[in-house]
Amino acid sequence: MLGRRAASNSTRVQNLRAFAHFHEWVLSLPWVVEQPYSIGTRGVRSFAVECEPLDRRQLWLVTGLQQRPRSDSIDVVVIVPCEVTQSIEVAGWGRTVTPMPEGRVLMRASAEATAAPERVEALALSAYCWAMS
Secondary structure: OHHHHHHHHHHHHHHHHHHHHEEEEEHOOOOOEEEEEOOOOOOOEEEEEEOOOOOOOEEEEEEOOOOOOOOOOEEEEEEHHHHHHHHHHHHHHHEEEEEOOEEEEEEEEEEEHHHHHHHHHHHHHHHOOOOOO
């Protein structure tokens, strides 16, 4: 039992470090801009693609809408086309929250995904790709 606890703490520390740079990584993607949020939404950050050459403007990522019970994870919500929601759910990356206009769906990263930074990054990168297409 003691060995498990040490491994678990080590994993949490690694996740915390990875998520500490998540927003920087998102902003390093081409044509990604952070959208301003109103006062009273402390901790909420939203990101959009603004690509003038392709005439693309699309909100695709929001973080911090809900407080996470564990300090080693991050709350991530993506906006994706409705035709890809089943693939995301089957992969265990996220779950559908609500339909959005223009055939899109709001999806929240699953607890399993937020326990592994690489899964959250895969979900975010997929949403980014769909926002660019």
